[in-house]
Amino acid sequence: MDNLTLFKQFAPKAPKKFQEGNNAVIYTRVSSSDQEDNTSLASQKKHCDLYAQRRNLNVVGYFGGTYESAKTDDRKEFNQLLKFVKRSKNINYIIVYSYERFSRSGINGASIAEELLKKYGVITLAITQELDPTTPSGSFQQKIFFLFGQMDNELRRDKTVTGMKELLLKGYWVWAVPRGYEDLNKGKATERKLVVNEEGKLLKKAFEWKAYSQLPNVEIVRRLKKMGINLSEKRLNDLFSNPFYCGLITSKMIPDQVIQGNHEAMISKELFLKVHNIRKEKRIHGFVHNKDNDNLPLKIFTKCEKCGKGMTGYLVKNKNLYYYKCRTKGCKVNRSAKAMHELFNKALASFKIEKEELEIIKVQLEEQMGVFFKSKTENEKILKTNLNTLKKKLENIEERFVIGEIDRQLYDKYSSKYKKEYFEIEQEVEKTSGYSSNLKKVINFVTKTSTNVLPLWESSTLENKKVFQQMLFPDGIFYNHELDQVRTTRVNSFFSLIPEMTSNIGNKKSGNFIQFDKKSALVIATGFEPVTVCLEGRNFDHT
Incomplete structure (x- = not known):
């Protein structure tokens, strides 16, 4: 059969190319109603319209126009914008005042913009941060701006967290009123008066039933329901695990610390411990798997070299030690989190730039x-x-x-x-x-990061660690159990040259000559990708 036309339906489709056109939509956003009162929305719209006129773009719609926090991309107006753009066949641009107006969620925001470009042929433009996202350098710079937006969020959050920590250390509860309590003096955290309400007096019985009658949770839930309190077994477990109810305050913000709270205790400390000991005795011993844990930042990001699957994490309770483990049945690749982190630190160390x-x-x-x-x-x-x-x-x-x-x-x-x-x-x-x-x-950003690469990763939040890892090693890292090594197949283009350069500087100090022309030729031959370049066989040995 010579005619192959009928077989075209089975061929993979080519990715959507950017279609030339001048149709655009404008998206404006502020984070709070205070900004809205200060005409920030009107100012954004005005400047975006002027930009569209200057570029001879035809604005076919406006979205946003209200206050929505961009910490998450699950926003009503933002989702309406995405829905409209994806369904339309003739939209070429999304215009925003700055990339942080589009999203402050870092990598996730960058992924949305990239999907719009590659899948729908729609370019996201920021009028105060002009670049061309269709070029490799523009794409990389756009991702950097999204990361800066997330970093700014984290800095603001740090200021808020510092204030909350100080209040917690003084015994003040800073969150919503827990179940079984009411606030008799709503206002500042230092002025709150949290007391046990009528529901709390009934919840106290749940502790007593558990401690003195050793009733199963399902029976306690059933009795509470008869008394008009709907509580799931999971929520009941949360209740039994919370020291707040015996007058104490604990929090991830103040790890390893227990503070005497200024609120009324629902039960005694002795009753709380009695319930806890009963639950502990009945708990099944063994491994506790962690879905998202600060102690396991390399989970899934690290892949087993033997089977290629992402490694999960677990805690050995009797040793209180975390481990990474390959999830493929029969693979048996296993490594302690401490040792794996040492390997990763060694990988990061190769990108370290000394100040001199x-x-x-x-x-x-x-x-x-x-x-x-x-x-x-x-x-x-x-x-x-x-x-x-x-x-x-x-x-x-x-x-x-x-x-x-x-x-x-x-x-x-x-x-x-x-x-x-x-x-x-x-x-x-x-x-x-x-x-x-x-x-x-971009080079200033890369070199500044590399001068502080190890402390930057170690001191970051779990989310920021994941962002940093993905930026540096887009395909993750592979762990070889037999050789006890980690390696990567792709390194960010701007970072990939640093190990060789620092090595050559060392050679120059030793009297060896650095041949810059060879490295320049390498760049030409390899080409330039928006984020990464493939470097086969880069290994970081554990010695």
Whole structure:
């Protein structure tokens, strides 16, 4: 059968390319009603409209226009925007004031923007952070801006958390009133008066039934329901595990500390411990698997080299030690969290830049990455020269029209022609401009990170550790149980050159000569990806 047309239906579809067009939607957002009163929304809309006019974009819709926190991307107006853009067939751009207006969720926000571009051909543009997300460098810079938004959120959160910690240490409850209590003096945390209410007096019976009659939880739940209290077995377990009910305060914010609270105790400390000991005796001993745990930041991110599956984590209770384990049946790859973290720290250490090496590494990175950007900057110069030529032509034809050398018909003909050419070239300049300055910004970010790479990872929150790991090693790391090694197959493009550069600096100090031309050739041969470049066989031995 020579005709293969019928088989096209089985061929994979090509990814959607960006379709040329000028249709756009505008999204505005503030985090609180206070910002809304300060006309921030109106200001965002005004500047976005001006940007659209300057770019000759046709605005077909507005979304947002209210206050929504961007800590999460599960926002009503934001989801309506995404739904509209994905269903429409003719939207080319989403315009926002800045990328933090679009999202402050870091990697997740970047993933949404990337999906819109690659799957639907829609470009997300920030008018105060102009770049071209369709280029490798622009895509990388856009991700950096999303990460900065998340980092700003974390800094704000740290300020709030500090205040909450101080209150907790003084015995003040800073969250919603727990079940079984009421607040007789609502207001500041230092002015609250939390006392046991009528429901709390009945919940006290649950502790007594457990301690003195050793009733099973299902029976306690049944008795409480008869008394008008609907409580699941899970919530009952939470109740039994919470020292708040015996007048104490504990929290993840103040780990390993127990504070005497300023609230009324529902039960005595002795009764609480008696319930806890009964539950402990009946609890099944063995492994406790952790879905999301600060002690296991490399879970799933670390893959078993033997089978390629992500490794999970668990706690050996009698030793109080955490382990990583391959989840493939029969694989039997197992490693303590402490040892795995030491391996990962060694991997991170290879990207460490000493302070005295900082400036020379910056220069070398600019040289290496500049090879890719060189053609872009040269093209920008040519375009700007053409713009100046057209500007002179426009000025000349206006002057000739004013002094009467040409009539209105000739003036309109050539004036519209030159203006159209000027606008088209101006758009190309906007796409290519700023490569030099943006490159320096990214390199500054990379080198600053590398001077503090180990403390940065170790002191970060669990979520930030995951973001950092994914940025540096997009495909994760692979653990070889036989050799007790970790390796990675892909390293972020900007970071990937650092180990060789620092090694060469060491050689230079020893009297060896650094051949920069070889590394430049490597960049040209490998090409440039938005985030990562493949480096086969990079191993970090455990010695």
